[in-house]
Amino acid sequence: MNTPEISRASIGARRSPETEAAVLTATAELIREVGYAALTIEAVAKRARAGKATIYRWWPSKAHLLLSLYSASKQEVARPNTGSLRGDLIEYVGAMLARWRGDDGATATAPLLRLLIAEAQMDAGVQAALVDERTRRWHHIDRIVLQARQRGELNPALTPRRAEQKIIALLWYLLLNDQLPGPADTPALVDDILAGMLV
Amino acid sequence: MNTPEISRASIGARRSPETEAAVLTATAELIREVGYAALTIEAVAKRARAGKATIYRWWPSKAHLLLSLYSASKQEVARPNTGSLRGDLIEYVGAMLARWRGDDGATATAPLLRLLIAEAQMDAGVQAALVDERTRRWHHIDRIVLQARQRGELNPALTPRRAEQKIIALLWYLLLNDQLPGPADTPALVDDILAGMLV
Amino acid sequence: MNTPEISRASIGARRSPETEAAVLTATAELIREVGYAALTIEAVAKRARAGKATIYRWWPSKAHLLLSLYSASKQEVARPNTGSLRGDLIEYVGAMLARWRGDDGATATAPLLRLLIAEAQMDAGVQAALVDERTRRWHHIDRIVLQARQRGELNPALTPRRAEQKIIALLWYLLLNDQLPGPADTPALVDDILAGMLV
Amino acid sequence: MNTPEISRASIGARRSPETEAAVLTATAELIREVGYAALTIEAVAKRARAGKATIYRWWPSKAHLLLSLYSASKQEVARPNTGSLRGDLIEYVGAMLARWRGDDGATATAPLLRLLIAEAQMDAGVQAALVDERTRRWHHIDRIVLQARQRGELNPALTPRRAEQKIIALLWYLLLNDQLPGPADTPALVDDILAGMLV
DNA sequence: CATTAATCGAGACGGTACGTCATGTCTTCCG
DNA sequence: CGGAAGACATGACGTACCGTCTCGATTAATG
Numbered sequence: 001m002n003t004p005e006i007s008r009a010s011i012g013a014r015r016s017p018e019t020e021a022a023v024l025t026a027t028a029e030l031i032r033e034v035g036y037a038a039l040t041i042e043a044v045a046k047r048a049r050a051g052k053a054t055i056y057r058w059w060p061s062k063a064h065l066l067l068s069l070y071s072a073s074k075q076e077v078a079r080p081n082t083g084s085l086r087g088d089l090i091e092y093v094g095a096m097l098a099r100w101r102g103d104d105g106a107t108a109t110a111p112l113l114r115l116l117i118a119e120a121q122m123d124a125g126v127q128a129a130l131v132d133e134r135t136r137r138w139h140h141i142d143r144i145v146l147q148a149r150q151r152g153e154l155n156p157a158l159t160p161r162r163a164e165q166k167i168i169a170l171l172w173y174l175l176l177n178d179q180l181p182g183p184a185d186t187p188a189l190v191d192d193i194l195a196g197m198l199v
Numbered sequence: 200m201n202t203p204e205i206s207r208a209s210i211g212a213r214r215s216p217e218t219e220a221a222v223l224t225a226t227a228e229l230i231r232e233v234g235y236a237a238l239t240i241e242a243v244a245k246r247a248r249a250g251k252a253t254i255y256r257w258w259p260s261k262a263h264l265l266l267s268l269y270s271a272s273k274q275e276v277a278r279p280n281t282g283s284l285r286g287d288l289i290e291y292v293g294a295m296l297a298r299w300r301g302d303d304g305a306t307a308t309a310p311l312l313r314l315l316i317a318e319a320q321m322d323a324g325v326q327a328a329l330v331d332e333r334t335r336r337w338h339h340i341d342r343i344v345l346q347a348r349q350r351g352e353l354n355p356a357l358t359p360r361r362a363e364q365k366i367i368a369l370l371w372y373l374l375l376n377d378q379l380p381g382p383a384d385t386p387a388l389v390d391d392i393l394a395g396m397l398v
Numbered sequence: 399m400n401t402p403e404i405s406r407a408s409i410g411a412r413r414s415p416e417t418e419a420a421v422l423t424a425t426a427e428l429i430r431e432v433g434y435a436a437l438t439i440e441a442v443a444k445r446a447r448a449g450k451a452t453i454y455r456w457w458p459s460k461a462h463l464l465l466s467l468y469s470a471s472k473q474e475v476a477r478p479n480t481g482s483l484r485g486d487l488i489e490y491v492g493a494m495l496a497r498w499r500g501d502d503g504a505t506a507t508a509p510l511l512r513l514l515i516a517e518a519q520m521d522a523g524v525q526a527a528l529v530d531e532r533t534r535r536w537h538h539i540d541r542i543v544l545q546a547r548q549r550g551e552l553n554p555a556l557t558p559r560r561a562e563q564k565i566i567a568l569l570w571y572l573l574l575n576d577q578l579p580g581p582a583d584t585p586a587l588v589d590d591i592l593a594g595m596l597v
Numbered sequence: 598m599n600t601p602e603i604s605r606a607s608i609g610a611r612r613s614p615e616t617e618a619a620v621l622t623a624t625a626e627l628i629r630e631v632g633y634a635a636l637t638i639e640a641v642a643k644r645a646r647a648g649k650a651t652i653y654r655w656w657p658s659k660a661h662l663l664l665s666l667y668s669a670s671k672q673e674v675a676r677p678n679t680g681s682l683r684g685d686l687i688e689y690v691g692a693m694l695a696r697w698r699g700d701d702g703a704t705a706t707a708p709l710l711r712l713l714i715a716e717a718q719m720d721a722g723v724q725a726a727l728v729d730e731r732t733r734r735w736h737h738i739d740r741i742v743l744q745a746r747q748r749g750e751l752n753p754a755l756t757p758r759r760a761e762q763k764i765i766a767l768l769w770y771l772l773l774n775d776q777l778p779g780p781a782d783t784p785a786l787v788d789d790i791l792a793g794m795l796v
Numbered sequence: 797c798a799t800t801a802a803t804c805g806a807g808a809c810g811g812t813a814c815g816t817c818a819t820g821t822c823t824t825c826c827g
Numbered sequence: 828c829g830g831a832a833g834a835c836a837t838g839a840c841g842t843a844c845c846g847t848c849t850c851g852a853t854t855a856a857t858g
Contacts, residue, residue, distance in 0.1 A: 014824070016835070037321040042813060051836045056815065085397065114320045117375060121317035122236045127377075155396055162391050165372060166365075172375070173368035176316065178326075192361050196395025197354055198284065207804095213855075215804070241844060250805045255846065414830080435719045440818060449831045454820065483795065515773065516715035520634045525775075553794055560789050563770060564763075570773070571766035574714060576724075590759050594793025595752055596682065610807045610850055639839060648810045653841065800857070809848070817840075826831080 015058070022048040023055055024072060027065045028107065036066070036115050063119040063126045070112045071133065075099060079140060085148035086190060089167070092140055093193075094186040100175065103183065114175060141167065155196075167193055207248070214257070221247040222254055223271060226264045227306065235265070235314050262318045262325045269311045270332070274298060278339060284347035285389060288366070291339055292392075293385040299374065302382065313374060340366065354395075366392055420446040421453055422470060425463045426505065434464070434513045461517045461524045468510045469531065473497060477538060483546035484588060487565070490538055491591075492584040498573065501581065512573060539565065553594075565591055612655070619645040620652055621669060624662045625704065633663070633712050660716040660723045667709045668730065672696060676737060682745035683787060686764070689737055690790075691783040697772065700780065711772060738764065752793075764790055 026047035030039050039062060045052045059065045077099075080091035102108030120127040145163050148154045154163060170193055174180050181189050207217040225246035229238050238261060244251045258264045276298075279290035301307030319326040344362050347353045353362060369392055373379050380388050424445035428437050437460060443450045457463045475497075478489035500506030518525040543561050546552045552561060568591055572578050579587050623644035627636050636659060642649045656662045674696075677688035699705030717724040742760050745751045751760060767790055771777050778786050 014834075019835075035321070040813065041815085045836090049836075051834095051838090052814090053816075053837095054835065057834085118317035118320035121313045121375065122234065131376075153397060155394055155398055157394055158391060158396060163396055166369060166391075166396065169368040169372035170365060172372055173364060176320065176371070177330075192357060192365070194396045195354055195356055197357060197362055197365065197393045199352060199354055213803080218804075239844065240846085244805090248805075250803095250807085251845090252806095252847075253804065256803090417830080433719070438818065439820085443831090447831075449829095449833085450819090451821075451832095452830060455830095512718045516718035519711045519715035519773065520632070529774075551795060553792055553796055555792055556789060556794060561794055564767060564789070564794065567766040567770035568763060571762060571769055574718065574769070575728075590755060590763070592794045593752055593754055595755060595760055595763065595791045596750060597752055610809090610848090613809070616809075637839065638841085642810090646810075648808095648812095649840090650811090650842075650844095651809060654808080798858090800855100802853105802855085804851105804853075806850085806852105807848100808850100810846100812843105812845080814843075815840105817838105819837080819839100820835105822833100822835075824832090824834105827829100 019048070019050050019054060020058065023050050023059075024065070024069055026050075028069055031069075031111070031115075036062070061123075063116070063123060064129075066112060066116055066119065067126070067129055067133070070109060070116060073099075073107055073109050073112070074137075075104075075106065077140060080144065081147075085144065085151075085153045086194060088144045088147070089190045089193070090187050092144060093167070093171070093190055094183070096171070097180060097186060098183065100180060101183075110175060110180060117172070117176065138164070138168075218247070218249050218253060219257065222249055222258075223264070223268055225249075227268055230268075230310070230314075235261075238264075260322075262315075262322060265311060265315055265318065266325070266328055266332070269308060269315055272298075272306055272308050272311070274303075274305065276339060279343065280346075284343065284350075284352045285393060287343045287346070288389045288392070289386050291343060292366070292370070292389055293382070295370070296379060296385060297382065299379060300382075309374060309379060316371070316375065337363065337367075417446070417448050417452060418456070421448055421457075422463070422467055424448075426467055429467075429509070429513075434460075437463075459521075461514075461521060464510060464514055464517065465524070465527055465531070468507060468514055471497075471505055471507050471510070472535075473502075473504065475538060478542065479545075483542065483549075483551045484592060486542045486545070487588045487591070488585050490542060491565070491569070491588055492581070494569070495578060495584060496581065498578060499581075508573060508578060515570070515574065536562065536566075616645070616647050616651060617655065620647055620656075621662070621666055623647075625666055628666075628708075628712075633659075636662075658720075660713070660720055661726075663709060663713055663716065664723070664726055664730070667706060667713060670696075670704055670706050670709070671734075672701075672703065674737060677741065678744075682741065682748075682750045683791060685741045685744070686787045686790070687784050689741060690764070690768070690787055691780070693768070694777060694783060695780065697777060698780075707772060707777060714769070714773065735761070735765075 023044060026044045027039070030043055030047060034043075041052055041055055041062065044050075044065070045055055048055075055065075059068065077092070077095045080088040080095075082088050082091060098104060099106070100108060100110040100113065102110075116126065116130055120130045141164050142160075145154065145160045149160060154160070158166075170189075207215065207221060222243060225243045226238070229242055229246060233242075240251060240254055240261065243249075243264070244254055247254075254264075258267060276291065276294045279287040279294075281287050281290060297303060298305070299307065299309040299312065301309075315325065315329055319329045340363050341359075344353065344359045348359060353359070357365075369388075421442060424442045425437070428441055428445060432441075439450060439453055439460065442448075442463070443453055446453075453463075457466065475490070475493045478486040478493075480486050480489060496502060497504070498506065498508040498511065500508075514524065514528055518528045539562050540558075543552065543558045547558060552558070556564075568587075620641060623641045624636070627640055627644060631640075638649060638652055638659065641647075641662070642652055645652075652662075656665060674689065674692045677685040677692075679685050679688060695701060696703070697705065697707040697710065699707075713723065713727055717727045738761050739757075742751065742757045746757060751757070755763075767786075
């Protein structure tokens with residue numbers, strides 16, 4: 001799946017979907033091969049047989065390529081509904097980690113997300129785009145936590161927002177430190193998330 | 200504290216401390232003015248009235264300048280010993296947040312740490328340096344958690360390591376999302392950290 | 399006479415004269431505004447509200463636009479017949495300089511000719527086109543010189559060809575060096591052309 | 598004399614003469630190979646193994662490369678002093694044509710001069726540089742004409758300036774039209790220049 | 797005290813990538 | 828069905844930094 005030598009034809013005054021796909025494919029390959037820091041628009045253009053101007057037209061920066069790549073790997077996750085917060089979380093966190101790791105054969109999104117979080121620290125625009133993306137993606141966590149609250153499971157001393165943060169914060173921390181657990185560790189991880197620290 | 204026009208004299212065969220200070224000052228100023236992404240060794244050299252080669256001799260990369268800057272802002276934090284995990288944490292987390300925010304008049308280290316965490320996602324060397332830095336810095340948390348464990352305060356279902364992670368993870372999450380709490384919020388934050396999610 | 403906002407309708411399978419005129423007008427305006435070196439087919443197309451492809455279809459290069467412009471400014475000059483070489487030349491050279499300067503209200507062709515001569519030095523095709531153009535245009539000089547020869551006025555040591563060259567060479571030299579004389583100076587100029595250098 | 602593979606060592610903070618020579622050599626080669634219109638700073642840099650920035654530092658434009666090339670081919674011409682205007686001119690014009698044609702084994706400067714004159718029509722800066730160059734170069738013609746005037750040879754109806762123009766104008770005309778005479782034709786050419794057109 | 801060696805500032809160098817621009821070709825769709 | 832509109836691949840533009848180098852000055856320790 002290297003340099004695609006097939007020559008894509010221009011389709012004129014409309015955006016070419018083949019070119020878009022070729023650019024994203026080239027980006028993904030190059031990140032895998034040389035890393036994001038060494039990624040170059042010039043190299044993407046050459047690999048994708050696309051003009052640099054075309055890339056700049058649709059993606060204002062390297063980070064936007066990253067975002068496109070990340071968004072493209074989106075997959076719908078089923079709404080968990082097991083009747084308990086623990087069960088819902090095991091299902092949801094397990095599915096999320098599976099996608100991060102790429103268990104289902106799709107591309108692992110963990111490296112992309114790490115890079116996006118990193119870029120967001122340097123570029124407010126990326127930060128905003130990432131928050132936006134996240135908002136839509138966390139819809140499920142909202143539901144899970146609110147359902148638990150309605151069932152009376154949730155510690156009333158915690159706001160739903162803080163509860164969500166506790167869930168995501170630990171996942172981010174493990175992600176950013178390259179310590180993501182394997183598939184079998186999900187229940188233990190969820191139990192740790194749910195547990196209070198004091199006896 | 201702008202461009203230091205005073206001409207530092209070379210001291211010959213020894214590394215010049217004035218130059219080192221001038222470089223770090225220039226770096227800090229430029230990050231504040233143009234941001235880290237737009238930071239340039241060339242600009243640092245010019246601002247610090249230093250030769251580019253001199254900078255490259257002592258700091259192999261932009262990230263090392265960042266690390267130097269971060270390390271230079273190190274301050275010893277008193278070992279908390281209040282007799283309870285909650286008390287120790289309030290004291291320690293409060294001190295840490297104060298330093299991050301720069302409450303004591305020193306430079307805020309939060310922006311530096313954010314950038315370092317970001318760099319670490321792209322550069323394994325920085326990751327390692329950051330872990331190393333962190334290990335020494337988290338000595339206190341180790342002690343706090345172990346003391347709590349010895350006092351029988353700590354939930355035995357949690358390993359000390361996981362307990363530490365829960366503490367730091369939430370702080371990082373808030374840091375990376377620009378949601379650091381103010382000084383008055385430390386106790387509530389610690390209570391949230393300590394609290395379990397289930398009723 | 400700026401950007402013509404009137405939208406010319408396509409007339410189907412015939413070349414549109416309105417488009418041709420709009421293109422040449424736009425070219426002339428742009429050369430005046432930004433200079434020939436900075437002239438761009440893209441800008442001409444936009445200004446003329448023409449498609450780039452249309453321009454490329456009829457004018458293979460910038461130089462051809464120049465040639466079109468120059469040819470379009472052609473005006474018939476009366477055949478001088480005063481009975482003497484000096485009189486004929488004063489009339490003819492005066493008329494030529496007037497057209498170059500644009501005295502009669504028409505566009506000055508001097509700048510166009512300068513650019514064409516310049517282009518001819520870099521592009522053999524333009525050189526050929528320019529020679530062709532010139533051949534037709536110099537018909538009058540031929541006649542003037544040959545008539546003088548028949549009258550016995552012409553120095554027999556000079557071939558008619560060399561005589562023509564002496565006339566045109568000085569005019570070109572003045573043109574290329576931005577030293578074209580004013581209307582009143584024509585007789586003196588012609589006398590200088592006719593005069594021998596030795597006593 | 599193709600791509601010079603010998604690696605020139607950087608000499609640091611002083612302008613490198615080897616680089617200058619390599620750039621001019623590469624320019625000359627490329628003009629010969631692809632023509633001036635297709636000449637590219639990028640190609641010169643690659644051929645000369647120089648950085649583009651280095652070229653732009655010393656030569657602001659293609660035209661300046663041309664000027665450097667032309668100036669580098671400068672050779673002192675002996676001051677003719679034969680005692681007559683005709684003799685002096687035959688000697689001087691002969692030497693000039695020889696240099697233009699490259700008779701003495703040096704590079705022919707005719708193509709360079711044609712291009713410079715062309716560039717001068719589009720770029721006032723080049724025009725000025727060329728005039729400046731010419732002023733120094735025409736010192737000899739000044740002397741020749743003034744000596745002739747002092748000897749009483751020069752037609753008093755002609756100013757020295759116009760006399761010079763008549764000489765150079767014909768040479769330029771022949772140059773720009775690719776009609777430069779061969780070595781044997783110099784005396785005849787000079788006689789034509791000197792001759793009056795009227796009987 | 798003179799010599800030697802390390803280090804400094806300055807900045808030119810060969811490179812690489814940047815982001816922009818124009819080229820000439822192409823497709824779409826309007827009139 | 829010609830032409831406007833404009834997206835496309837291409838490739839040069841001129842700029843900015845990179846990291847390396849050479850230079851000459853300055854200074855500290857060595858002999």
